[in-house]
Amino acid sequence: MSVIAEYNIETQHYYGVVADEIDLCESDGSARIPMILKRLTGYGRSRFVEYMGWKLQGPLIILTCNEDMIPSNPVGYLLFDTFLTRFQDGPLTVVARLGEIFYRDEVAEASQNTTFVIHPLINVRRILPLGKKGKLIHAHPDFWLLSVYHSGYQSLMKHFKQSYKQRFCPLDVNYSSNDIEVETVEYDTKVSLNATNKPLSFTKHACKLKGHSLEKGISIRMLIYADKLIASDINLLFGLDVTLVQPINGELDRRDALDVVTNTFF
Structure with missing residues (x-):
């Protein structure tokens, strides 16, 4: 079994459908259009994402963002051994290479520098520059980016440029009945x-x-x-x-x- 296969969602998670969010997310995922999900915490964001991971039958790699995260965290970093220096792929690089679902949680809490690392991955180029290696990775055709943030943090999203927001298909899920x-x-x-x-x-x-x-x-x-x-x-x-x-x-x-x-x- 490959390393990435360990992240397959084998069990169907229960999710109560609110509106047409499943159909939209499934169509969006099939087209590999970056999506941003807005929902209050505690109302099934992770449950919904795990359900869609199972439904789309692809490994789901999760990265929880925070204000202390630096750009090299998702991309990769240099490891210094006794006799050599090697580059260790970060979670974003691994998923871009192999082509699965990359789920960024609490994206509003990440710094702008960390957030803008994904810019070339979510436009028509679909590339990821590895500055420390001097290389470019062309994303696998099956690579899909799904971002999620607490909809109560609308004010934190204001520091994102319009050019960044327009790269995503938004999905605003309301309260469950x-x-x-x-x-x-x-x-x-x-x-x-x-x-x-x-x-x-x-x-x-x-x-x-x-x-x-x-x-x-x-x-x-x-x-x-x-x-x-x-x-x-x-x-x-x-x-x-x-x-x-x-x-x-x-x-x-x-x-x-x-x-x-x-x-x-x-």
């Missing part, structure tokens, strides 16, 4: 949900506070954590507090409104 949230939580927790499910009921009440005491909504990820914890027979109010209240409002004075919700309804 309640039915999809229920199906996702049931699939991950193996707990059957109904109208009396405590975390689900709490979420519906808490959403009314968004924009007041609550800055962000309660994500599917948090619901999964809550149901798993409560299923282990932990105290209900304590379980709701540590999984749904504290993560979104760490300051004591801002958790009062949510505490009222828990004490009133549960």
